[in-house]
Amino acid sequence: MVKRVRGSTTGRPIMALLDLLGRRWTLRIVWELREEPKRFRELQDLTGASPTIVNTRLAELREAKLVELDDATGYRLTALGNELLRLFLPLHVWSEKWAKATA
Amino acid sequence: MVKRVRGSTTGRPIMALLDLLGRRWTLRIVWELREEPKRFRELQDLTGASPTIVNTRLAELREAKLVELDDATGYRLTALGNELLRLFLPLHVWSEKWAKATA
DNA sequence: ACGGCTTGCTACATATTCCGTAGCAACAGG
DNA sequence: CCTGTTGCTACGGAATATGTAGCAAGCCGT
DSSP, X not given: OOOSOTTOTTOOHXXXXXXXXXXXXHHHHHHHTSSSOBOHHHHHHHHOOOHHHHHHHHHHXXXXXXXXXXXXXXXXXXXXXXXXXXXXXXXXXXXXXXHHHHO | OXXXXXXXXXXXXXXXXXXXXXXXXXXXXXXXXXXXOBOHHHHHHHHOOOHHHHHHHHHHHHHTTSEEEETTTXXXXXXXXXXXXXXXXXXXXXXXXXXXXXX
C-alpha cells in the first residue's frame, strides 16, 4: 500500500487534504461520525460500504488524526476531525438549496 | 450510465452531495477552477488525471450545475458552484494547520 | 487550400480499486 | 461451553481508473 497521497506530489497540504477527502466513503464516514461515536459495523450498515473499505478508510482517517477509536464507545472524531467537520456543516443547509436548483 | 447517486438511496441531498464530491478528482477539479476558467487540457495537466476521468467528472459536475463550459474561456464554476467553493475555502487555511498536526 | 495548432472528447487495453460474502481471533456474559 | 459482539481480513469477481493514442471541428497564417 502506497503511503504517498494520490495526485498530490506538490506537497501542498490542501492537495493532500482534497485527495484524502476525495476518496469513496471518506466524506460520508466523517459525516456519520458528526454526532455520536459509531461502531465498525454501524458505519458499515449506515454507509453500505464493504468492511474492506470501511476498514481502509478508517485506517487512513486515523493516520490523518481525524478519527480515533475509543474502545468503550467506538470510532469518533478527534479534536482535529471535529474542526474539519465544522467546516463542512454549512454543506447540509446548502445541499438543500442545491437539490432544488438541480431538480 | 446510471443517474442515481451511489450509496445515497435515502434521497437526502446531503448524501447525494457527499457522494458526488467524494469521487476521485471531483473536489480537486472544483478547486482548480476556483479562480480562472480552465481548459480541458489544463485541468488534465494540473490534476494529472486521465482525460477519461476529467471528462467524466466534468460531465457530472455540469449535470449538477456546478460547472459550465464557456467556449471563449473554458470551464468555470457556475454561480452555484461558486457558492459551494466558498464553503470550501476555509479548508485551505485549515489544511496548513492540519499538516503541522499530522507531521 | 494547405499545413499546423488548439479545442473537447473518445477508444481500448491494462492496472488498480471496490464490492460481497465469508470468516477469523479476542473478549464478555450467561 | 455457548452465544454474541468486537475489529478486522481473505478472496474472487465486478467496477473504476490509468495511460496512450487518436478523432473531428475550428482557427490562424501563408
